[in-house]
Each structure stands twice: as C-alpha cells, then as structure tokens.
Amino acid sequence: MLIDQLGAASAAPANEHSDDALHDAYSAAVMGAVERAGPAVVHIGVKKNGQLAGVGSGLVVASDGLILTNSHVVHGANAIEASMADGQRSAARLVGEDPHSDIAVLRTDAPLAAPSLSFFDTKAIRVGQLAIALGNPLGFEQTVTAGVVSAVGRSMRAYTGRLIDDVIQTDAALNPGNSGGPLVNAKGQVIGINTAVIRGAQGICFSVAANTALLVLTEVLQHGRMRRATLGIEGATTIIPRHVQRFAGLEQAAGVRVMKVTEGGPAEGAEIMSGDLIVALDGEAVLGIDDLLRLLNHERVSRDVKVSLLRKGERRDRFVTPVERR
Structure with missing residues (x-):
C-alpha cells in the first residue's frame, strides 16, 4: 500500500510538468507567430465627407507601402490613413478593390518599415491547425486571438451579394476593427484576411483565403481591377x-x-x-x-x-x- 501511495505521489508532478510543457509549447507557437507577423499589421482609419467613418486593420505586403485589407473597410472613402504599431503614419490611397471577394489594395504615400511575410498555399490548410488572428483596431493597441481552423472551402456572401469561395472558418475571435487584418499559422505565414463574424454565434469567424487575396492583388497591380x-x-x-x-x-x-x-x-x-x-x-x-x-x-x-x-x-x-x- 505504501509503495502504491509513493508511486501515485511521484507520478503527479510528472503529469503536471507534462501539461506545463504542452502549454508552454502552445504559448511559444503563438508568441513566435505574433513576433513575426505583428509588425506588418496596420490600423486603417477611414474618413467620408471629412468625418471619421470607420476603422479596420490591414497587412503590409511590401515595404513601399502596399497594403491588403477588406473592401468593405475602405469602400467609398474620401481619405484613408494607415498607422503602424511603432508610430509610423501615412496617408494612403486606394489602388483597386474587388467588392465581390471583399479585398482591397492600398498604397501609402510614404514607405512603411515592415517585415516581408510569406503567404501559405491555402490548398494545403488542414482542419484543426493553429490559426492566429491579428489586428490593430485602435492604432497602437494590437490585438491577438488564437484558435484553430474549423473548416475550409466554405462559401459566404460578400456585401455585394456575390459568393466568396474558398473561405476559411475559424474560432479565433475577431474583435471590432479587426476586419482586414491577417490570419496566420504557427509560422507566422498568412493564410487569410479576416473579414466577417456571424453575429449571435459563438466561435464562427471567417477569413478570405490567402490564395484569393493574392489573386486579387496580382490582378489589381496588373490591370487596376479584378477582371471577370x-x-x-x-x-x-x-x-x-x-x-x-x-x-x-x-x-x-x-x-x-x-x-x-x-x-x-x-x-x-x-x-x-x-x-x-x-x-x-x-x-x-x-x-x-x-x-x-x-x-x-x-x-x-x-x-x-x-x-x-x-x-x-x-x-x-x-x-x-x-x-x-x-
């Protein structure tokens, strides 16, 4: 009996250490992804008729000030300003947008010092993998939420009424102002652009797949618009x-x-x-x-x-x- 009790007592700390190691590995993965991707996230302020009309987030994809965000964040804006977490600010202009996929491309008037992030091929995304949503809704207060990819290949309606294909569903919560920010994997690679939350539902959020965002980016840079x-x-x-x-x-x-x-x-x-x-x-x-x-x-x-x-x-x-x- 004494041997059994000693065995049970000695086993408990081992399990605790095992759980601690697991938690530390999860935390390390999230923190590592944030360190890599966080500096490329921007706050976007939009004015219409001289009044602040909305805010959102975006992702710097080139240091000359090229930014990806949501079309619904900047559509109809008279003035756009991009702000980095380190204090950089610059006016931005709309290069082109595709409301049907809710993706817009901006360029700032001044270069933005930001790391170059890689985009993950969303055809290789698997349900259950880590998904980290980043945003900068208040300009200097970056937000981070983490979860998993809940489903891939979803479809959802853009605000134009047209279906967006190959949408990623995640349970990583999207905070107000996070629209247009990146969804990244454990390596800090971009897997999507955060776009929508199902109101009244718990843990159902959507991101436009990185492949779709890159297609729109390429078309806008080549043709000034998304051709169909x-x-x-x-x-x-x-x-x-x-x-x-x-x-x-x-x-x-x-x-x-x-x-x-x-x-x-x-x-x-x-x-x-x-x-x-x-x-x-x-x-x-x-x-x-x-x-x-x-x-x-x-x-x-x-x-x-x-x-x-x-x-x-x-x-x-x-x-x-x-x-x-x-």
Whole structure:
C-alpha cells in the first residue's frame, strides 16, 4: 500500500510538468507567430465627407507601402490613413478593390518599415491547425486571438451579394476593427484576411483565403481591377424537371435559364437564345447563377469556352468568347 501511495505521489508532478510543457509549447507557437507577423499589421482609419467613418486593420505586403485589407473597410472613402504599431503614419490611397471577394489594395504615400511575410498555399490548410488572428483596431493597441481552423472551402456572401469561395472558418475571435487584418499559422505565414463574424454565434469567424487575396492583388497591380468574364446574358437559377433530366441524360437538378441576351454580346454571337437552359461551362456543371459567376473568372476573358445548354429538352453545345464584365 505504501509503495502504491509513493508511486501515485511521484507520478503527479510528472503529469503536471507534462501539461506545463504542452502549454508552454502552445504559448511559444503563438508568441513566435505574433513576433513575426505583428509588425506588418496596420490600423486603417477611414474618413467620408471629412468625418471619421470607420476603422479596420490591414497587412503590409511590401515595404513601399502596399497594403491588403477588406473592401468593405475602405469602400467609398474620401481619405484613408494607415498607422503602424511603432508610430509610423501615412496617408494612403486606394489602388483597386474587388467588392465581390471583399479585398482591397492600398498604397501609402510614404514607405512603411515592415517585415516581408510569406503567404501559405491555402490548398494545403488542414482542419484543426493553429490559426492566429491579428489586428490593430485602435492604432497602437494590437490585438491577438488564437484558435484553430474549423473548416475550409466554405462559401459566404460578400456585401455585394456575390459568393466568396474558398473561405476559411475559424474560432479565433475577431474583435471590432479587426476586419482586414491577417490570419496566420504557427509560422507566422498568412493564410487569410479576416473579414466577417456571424453575429449571435459563438466561435464562427471567417477569413478570405490567402490564395484569393493574392489573386486579387496580382490582378489589381496588373490591370487596376479584378477582371471577370461575362457571356452577355441575364439569367435565373431554374429547377430541371425529372423527365427533362432523364431525356437529356443529366444528373443535375438545376441550371441557369437565359432570361435576356444582350444585344451585340458574346452570347448573341454564339446564337444563345432567351429560354435556353445553361447546364455546364467547359464541362463543369452549372447548378445556378453562383456557379456560372464563379466559373466566369479572369481566366476566361477573351478565351473560347464551351457552353452546354438545353433547348426544348435537347442538349446542345455553343462556343462563346466571353468579354470582360464592366
């Protein structure tokens, strides 16, 4: 009995030390990520009509003052100011934005001394990995929250009503003013741009994937905007009756009904007509307007695409050259 008691007593401190080591490793990972990424986080103040209209956060991606943030933070601003935690301040201007993915690109009038951060390929993100949200909502008081990646590949509506694809869900809390700040992994690599919180829900926050943010950044720097393609139609998501599915050899239950064809547009030139039901684009199923908009990305501008459609129940293919959506 005495031996058992001595054994139990000696085992307790070992477990305590083990827990301490685990906690220390977690703390070290978070602190290390913050040390690497924190100096690149900026506070963004927005004025409209001479009045302070909102605040947010951002991420310096180049020392010449190139910044990524949320479109909804700076949209419609008359004046923008960026402030670093070390006291640097500079006026900033909007280089370009993509409201449909809620990403905006700014450039400051003066260079900002900030470290160069790497972006993590978000295709390799795994559920359960550490996620750290950084922000600078009050200018000189940086905030840090930590959690895990709860889900990947989510979709959410931008404030324009369009779906943002490949969104990261995390339980790292987003504080007021944290919109536009980075979500980083344990190595301090950027995995997303924080964008939204589900009000009334506990631990459900969203970030636009780093890959999407980099795509917008590249398009804005090259073209001044995020390019997207259009067929020159107006359409509506439409259910396909079961007997039509069987007749056409389709497994999908919905498509996009062409409601109107723009005069002189790509669809008219390809003899697509009102009443046609679009079911696929380049072999990828189109189940509704969201699918069609997602597939008509910058890569399909001025490039022939195959549009598969149903006309009077019969399947037909049309080759169309989309133009840039304005």
